[in-house]
Amino acid sequence: MGTSLIAWPAGESGYLIDVPEADPALVAQGLRNIAGRRRIQLIDVVPGLSTVLVVLGEPMPDKLFRVLLAEIEQEPVEAAADTGTITLDVRYDGPDLKEVASLTGLSVRQIVEIHTGTDFHAALSGFAPGFVYLTGVPEQLRVPRRPEPRSAVRGGSVALADQFTAVYPRKSPGGWRLIGSTTARLWDEKADPPAVIRPGTTVRFRPVA
Amino acid sequence: MFHVLHPGLFTTIQDDGRPGHAHLGVPSSGALDRFSFRLANRLVGNPVGAAVLETTMRGPRLRWEGTAPVTVAVTGAPAPVLVDGRPAAFDAAVRVGPGQTLEIGAVTAGLRSYIAFSGGLRVDVVLGSRSTDVLSGLGPPVLTEGSGLPVGSPGEVPPVDFVAPPGILRDPVLDVTAGPRADWFTEAALVTLVRTLWKVSPTSNRVGLRLEGSPLERARPGELPSEGMATGSLQVPGNGLPVLFLNDHPVTGGYPVIGVVTRRSLDRAAQAAPGTGLRFRVFGPRASR
Numbered sequence: 363m364g365t366s367l368i369a370w371p372a373g374e375s376g377y378l379i380d381v382p383e384a385d386p387a388l389v390a391q392g393l394r395n396i397a398g399r400r401r402i403q404l405i406d407v408v409p410g411l412s413t414v415l416v417v418l419g420e421p422m423p424d425k426l427f428r429v430l431l432a433e434i435e436q437e438p439v440e441a442a443a444d445t446g447t448i449t450l451d452v453r454y455d456g457p458d459l460k461e462v463a464s465l466t467g468l469s470v471r472q473i474v475e476i477h478t479g480t481d482f483h484a485a486l487s488g489f490a491p492g493f494v495y496l497t498g499v500p501e502q503l504r505v506p507r508r509p510e511p512r513s514a515v516r517g518g519s520v521a522l523a524d525q526f527t528a529v530y531p532r533k534s535p536g537g538w539r540l541i542g543s544t545t546a547r548l549w550d551e552k553a554d555p556p557a558v559i560r561p562g563t564t565v566r567f568r569p570v571a
Numbered sequence: 572m573f574h575v576l577h578p579g580l581f582t583t584i585q586d587d588g589r590p591g592h593a594h595l596g597v598p599s600s601g602a603l604d605r606f607s608f609r610l611a612n613r614l615v616g617n618p619v620g621a622a623v624l625e626t627t628m629r630g631p632r633l634r635w636e637g638t639a640p641v642t643v644a645v646t647g648a649p650a651p652v653l654v655d656g657r658p659a660a661f662d663a664a665v666r667v668g669p670g671q672t673l674e675i676g677a678v679t680a681g682l683r684s685y686i687a688f689s690g691g692l693r694v695d696v697v698l699g700s701r702s703t704d705v706l707s708g709l710g711p712p713v714l715t716e717g718s719g720l721p722v723g724s725p726g727e728v729p730p731v732d733f734v735a736p737p738g739i740l741r742d743p744v745l746d747v748t749a750g751p752r753a754d755w756f757t758e759a760a761l762v763t764l765v766r767t768l769w770k771v772s773p774t775s776n777r778v779g780l781r782l783e784g785s786p787l788e789r790a791r792p793g794e795l796p797s798e799g800m801a802t803g804s805l806q807v808p809g810n811g812l813p814v815l816f817l818n819d820h821p822v823t824g825g826y827p828v829i830g831v832v833t834r835r836s837l838d839r840a841a842q843a844a845p846g847t848g849l850r851f852r853v854f855g856p857r858a859s860r
Contacts, residue, residue: 370751371855373801373831378751390594406593408799410823415593415799486797487596488823491707494596495797551697551709557595 367431375421379414379431386414387445387485387562392437396430409486409561411497445484445562450529451570452478452520456540458508462522465505473541474569476503477520482527484563492531492549492557496565499527511537518543520567529559542567572636572721573688576672578714579631583703583777584692585685587620592698593822599802600704601818603777603841604683605834606737607647611687614644614664614734616726621691622701624714626650626684628844630675631714640668641722642689648681648739648842662736681739681842689725705777706819737838742768742848745836747805749855752795752827756807760787764805764829765853769813773845777819779806780840782849786811787829794825803832803840805851815840830855 367389369377381389386409393416397404403419422430454474463470482496499522507523512535515521519530521538530536531549544567548558559565585608588601602608602625609619624631630650635641642664645652652659653674659665667673675684694701694711703710714720753761763785772781787807800806800820805813808826815832817840830853832840843849 371748371831372751372799372828373748373803374833376801376831378798378801405590406599406799408593408822410798411796413796413798415801417590417593417801486799486823487594488797488821489596491592491596491709555595556592556597556698561594 367435369424369427369431372415373417375419376415376417377427379416381412381414385483385562386410386412389434390414391562392434393430396433396437402430411485411495445560445564447481447564447566448558449566449568450544450546452542452544452567453570454542456520456542458539459541462505462539462541466502468502473503476500477527477541478567478569482565482567484559484561484565486561487557490530490532490534492559493528493534494557494559494561494563495526496528496559497525499525505539507537508539511535515540516543518545518548520544531557572719573633573673574636575631575714575716575718575720576634577632578716578718579626579675580629581627582631582714583625583705584622584694584711584714584720585625585702586622586700588702588818589698589700589704589709593799596707596822597698597709598704598706598819598822600700600702600710602685602702603817604647604685604838606838607683608685610662610734610736611644611646611685612691614646614662615642615687615689617687617689617691621687622694623688623692624686624720626675626678626686627682629677630684630686632672632674633720634672635667635669637722638669640666642725643667643673644687645675645684646687646736647684648678650678650684651676662734678844680741682844683841688722690723693721693723704819706821739842740839742850743836743839743843744850744852745839746833747830747836747851747853748833749830749853750828751831753829753855755789755791755795755827756829757788757790760789760829761853763787764813765851767850769849769851771843771845771847771849775845777817779817779820780815780843780849782813782815784812787813789827795827797823797825800824800828801831803834803837804828805830805832817841
């Protein structure tokens with residue numbers, strides 16, 4: 363799993379681990395596994411695009427944390443341990459589909475083909491509960507955010523922005539380009555875990571009429 | 572059940588929050604001044620994490636509609652406590668009888684008072700917590716006039732509790748550990764951070780304290796790839812003025828964090844009203860390889 367994890371202090375009992383090579387979601391899973399075995403209390407383990415933020419239950423000296431880091435690098439982690447692959451049915455009828463076509467020079471059909479033919483990787487959460495940034499958007503499908511965000515985007519909207527694609531889990535404001543919608547319920551406060559897509563999940567989209 | 576006659580300026584229900592869900596995009600939320608929150612619960616014989624009201628500047632006016640008296644305690648930012656218009660004690664257990672009105676007035680120092688009720692507030696639990704999260708809208712809504720506040724069955728209320736409230740400091744000093752991205756700033760920026768008397772902007776809320784002062788100079792320009800943000804982070808956006816992330820802060824962000832305010836100092840930050848002067852004392856930096 364790479365050889366270059368560097369940890370920076372992030373508060374009295376936290377560390378931010380730079381993960382330049384490996385998948386942060388796997389490093390996060392490795393850390394949870396080790397902490398579980400060694401009864402180290404973890405409050406939060408938050409994958410970023412190339413980092414993992416670890417908030418511990420109590421301060422841990424640098425030396426001990428370095429030992430933990432070395433262990434993570436040796437820890438074999440089952441790929442996508444508890445997150446797996448999910449396929450979402452999408453109706454490609456988004457209000458920005460034509461705009462995305464003109465920005466990319468692709469036809470609507472090509473956009474759908476590329477978007478449904480790619481395995482996306484859930485990298486990190488942010489912006490709203492259950493909102494997960496999916497990476498792996500091919501170069502030719504990358505479009506900038508809208509200059510003016512919408513004040514309301516429907517829950518289930520499938521969107522593109524820069525190197526990411528995502529599904530808005532609930533109604534919210536939003537500045538991404540909307541290309542379609544899914545009826546899949548991705549966020550449920552009463553479920554455990556409440557989010558269907560979590561960092562580490564592989565996401566595929568399937569077109570429906 | 573308490574009936575809300577007047578909600579106060581901005582009153583929310585808070586408990587220990589919902590830490591552990593940050594990787595799913597859920598802020599930890601929870602009472603900002605943790606010491607005062609726990610103290611209020613101790614005074615009424617609750618478990619320390621029971622749900623309470625957190626006020627802002629001015630508290631609510633409530634009518635108790637239960638059939639037996641309820642014990643309440645108000646802590647945190649000092650404010651007048653009135654039961655049916657008569658002054659009652661602050662930082663102490665107070666009995667409110669059936670039909671009586673409890674009113675918490677404007678704070679005389681600090682920003683947030685905590686009102687605990689014996690039995691705790693029993694609104695619905697969302698992801699393990701009854702806290703209102705103002706960033707993502709999870710948990711109960713902000714208090715509104717005419718709403719009801721269900722209260723649980725009281726435990727055993729202690730007859731006496733010795734109380735050592737921390738008090739509210741004018742121009743408090745907050746402890747900060749340097750990093751994780753202190754190396755994105757110049758040496759001069761770290762000096763500026765500790766030498767400036769930062770002023771809390773009126774646009775501050777439970778998400779964060781916006782600070783006015785001297786911009787912190789960057790050694791490296793641009794944004795970082797989005798990364799997790801710890802509570803207490805001093806995130807520095809493009810204008811160079813730090814934002815101190817409180818409990819409802821976004822879980823990830825793309826601006827560098829020069830330092831993180833310690834848990835104990837966050838209690839002080841919670842009481843820093845707009846216009847308050849803040850100073851920082853920085854420890855570190857250190858890195859592990």
